[in-house]
Amino acid sequence: MKPLSGILTFVVAAASAIVGLSTAAGPASAADPAPGQPCSAADLGKRYPVVKSARVEPTITHFKTFFVTEGTTGSQTLTLETSTTITVEVGTTTQIQAGFNILTLGRVEAFVNRTVKKITASTDKEVQTITWNFNAPGYYGLFKGTRKVSGEYAGINCDRVDLGGGAFATQWVERPGGTYTTYSVMEEGAIRCADAVPPNSLMRLAQIQLGCDGVAARERAEERAKAGRRAGEPAAGKPGVIAPLAVPPGFxxxxxxxxxxxxxxxxxxxxxxxxxxxxxxxxxxxxxxxxxxxxxxxxxxxxxxxxxxxxxxxxxxxxxxxxxxxxxxxxxxxxxxxxxxxxxxxxxxxxxxxxxxxxxxxxxxxxxxxxxxxxxxxxxxxxxxxxxxxxxxxxxxx
Missing domain, CATH: 2.80.10.50 (Trefoil (Acidic Fibroblast Growth Factor, subunit A))
Structure with a gap:
């Protein structure tokens, strides 16, 4: 059988420092079956995950501005404020339990070749203090951050497939899945506007949040506008309306x-x-x-x-x-x-x-x-x- 292959596409957006990674098909565990491979009746009740895409975004999760004047340099321990919360989620659940969720996040880790959280976790639970030694006066942004990893996954199940001409077989077929979110290791640091930093890095994001180029104010205004639009959206209808007959309508x-x-x-x-x-x-x-x-x-x-x-x-x-x-x-x-x-x-x-x-x-x-x-x-x-x-x-x- 021809091996699965994928095309990696990297997209860099300087203002938001987002790195996108996507592919039509990603690497799977050697033990996992692939769509189109044969299966048996004993496999009808089994399910495996497959990662379809991944997006890696440097993200500032905690931030604080701090002004250091002459004579106040030295070691300081500061409590940061939450800036962005990342919660590990697979599908609709944030409770990551043994089984499909763990397998999915394990496949994500292999897909992006980067260590990611594979447990119930949120950046809100990360330690929010930072100790830094300030050797020069100036206006600093102190930050903690990580790489947010998000994308889509699918499932594969064993099912009957019509081969044509009256012939049938059981094969692994791809089934819709959902979206996932996780994050990589936490990083911390301090930054000034005068510092030269790599583009598309956490340090560059911290400079933007510090307001070094006027981007921070614009992004905050855009977020407020988005929040206003979300507040005006109609609430989703609630499921669970009892049918007048035992058999649901349409069945x-x-x-x-x-x-x-x-x-x-x-x-x-x-x-x-x-x-x-x-x-x-x-x-x-x-x-x-x-x-x-x-x-x-x-x-x-x-x-x-x-x-x-x-x-x-x-x-x-x-x-x-x-x-x-x-x-x-x-x-x-x-x-x-x-x-x-x-x-x-x-x-x-x-x-x-x-x-x-x-x-x-x-x-x-x-x-x-x-x-x-x-x-x-x-x-x-x-x-x-x-x-x-x-x-x-x-x-x-x-």
Missing amino acids: TCDSALYRIGTPDRLLAFYDASNSGEIRHAGWTSNSRAYWRVCQGPQSNGKTEYVFVGQHGGNCLAVMGAEETGDGGRLEEANCAAVDDRQRFYVYQDVAGSNLVGLQVKRTGFMIGQARLASGEQIRQYSTGMADGTGTFLLDKVT
Whole structure:
């Protein structure tokens, strides 16, 4: 197979000292599969990250002006003020946990060849004091800063691919991801307008913030204007409006009923205890274990599905309080007109097979369980199940 390659483009903007780094495809771990490579049914419940682009921006995070007069030179310890906050974020979460988020940031580090934060972190938490030895009088800008690294990532999943002529195969396919932000090591220093510094450096940014060339005032005015525009924007609509019927609008249900369970037909998803929480329980003909499979619109290149319980008419969903976390549990909840916790993408084996992998639209996480056992909770995992136990049987009952 032809190896992946990318074109690196560097863009330098002197006023903002931004260095941009982007590419159509970046380096991946040698252990990671690539889109187009074959996969097996055991891979249906797995997910890997791939970094699509990266932008590296020198950023001043803490700043303070300080005037040193004759006779006041020497060592000074000063508390800086927060200038710009950078928070590590992958997708919509700032809680960086083991799994897909950590893997994504690890791929970012390799992509930009620079050490970056791969944990829950914010520059607000960095130490904001600086000790500096002033040997000459003058007007100084004291700063701490770093390189902000941001860009886009995608996921790759195993799915059925139509090869044409009635032939099918399972291959790794690229799926939409989101954006990420992280930052590199912190740096600190002191600068004067008279100092000669490299362009596009943190020191040059500090000179601009010090007002050495009149740029700082203009940038502050632009930021105030942007803030005013943001304040006037309409608030986003809230999801979760309850549909008048159990099946959400725009979804059509198969007339057959299905069980979702392990390929050996020993365990199935259902609320055996009537608690609302979905667990593995013994394979049964009890209606609690039966689901209606309903297809809806396409989004991100895949058809959306909802699974409506035959017994109570409720929808399979990730618990609201746990929706962004690895290990978030699944439950039956009132079907909503708009709620991506209840929407799933289905990854299928070759034609004629009932084996599937299930992905939560809201988070991109794959469905699985900590262990295969009766009574075990069904959960979501950011990278899926490495041992292949995230592959389930979508078994038609009637």
